[in-house]
Amino acid sequence: MPELYSAEVGQQILDNYQEAEIPEVHKELFHWAELFTQRSWDMSAQDLQRLHTYGLTDANIVGWAQAACLQTWFTMGAEGGGVPLDSDAGMQPVFQKPREFYTQAPEGLTAAEPKRPNFHAPDSAEAVAWVATDGDSEEYQQAAAWAEARYGFVPNLLQALSLPPEFFRRHTLALELLERPQTESLSPRQHAMVRALVSTLTRCQYSADTTRRLVASACAEPGLYERLTEDYRQREWAPVDRVILDFATKVARNAYKVTEDDAQRFHEVGLDDEAYVDVLNTVAIQTSFDRLANSLGVRPDPRPLLPRV
């Protein structure tokens, strides 16, 4: 990362970014990222309008949202995998605190308890999101053709990401990976359960219909979606399902609290490391897309986002 701040200002940001000696627009960025990370369901069109007053364009804001989406995946991968810091990759720890500071922190250091969906529809009946779209770029045209062939329509989420367009090749790959488990260790039923649970935790109306239909198509188990989305902790589950759901919840809410005990619990119910990585990535991709949709006010698609074949 280019050097923007002195060490002293960097410490001020870590202590309280609102009081740090940084430009006001940077404080707005930190506030926006805080909402994106911790309460994306509370974001509104007014949040974006306030950013416009600082000279930020819709393209800037969509760029922020896409960068935040990618960083969410990286962060969950790092914390979920428990990988050590790099000694030779030119990366330094930012917070200067041991991992135990996070894993032993009180529950809810960054995440709040979900209560209800909180969707703010775009102002215009025709708008797909709170931001402008641009269908002219070559990258968008390629992504739209890919989506038409795969889903039979162009999802509102892809349309909302057309400013700027360079992230499409990553997003289309991530959407493909999200369609089904990537290992033999995780069943389609378990994969669908994880996606439905995560979209409840993120209170993402954009994904709700898709994950409901995915659960229904993955298994003929009446009431499963409701059991997942109406506080699964109060219901009876097979031990293997409970381990997966508890882990998915921890990653989606507090990835910094994951420890090696979580991987051990997978092993105790007969799941392997491949299943662990499959669940971790399903949570990370679903969460990052849900936050992206919440932050840009993307209107739900007319039908579920599932491949035609």
Next chain:
Amino acid sequence: MAHIRIVNEDEAQGQLAEDYAYLSRSYSNMVGSEVTTPNVYRTHSIVPAYFRLGTVTNRVLTNDGRFDRPSWQQGPAPEFLVNFAVALHSSCYY
């Protein structure tokens, strides 16, 4: 030690080996000296499809290793600052 089994570059084959080599080159270009692939990518190494997503993500962020995406450092609040801010608000140790 990671929480799970890792396939490092000395064991990697096929696409995984190519992805490791690309990421090492990309970060070496960024820091100006030869470095190995950062550990954040290694979590996904036992499921190469997810490791591939990390490689494509790096390609997008760096414009295929050229580090010349204009929006990365421009604007009243540059995009790269978002990555730091999200990590901050995620309480990310790494």
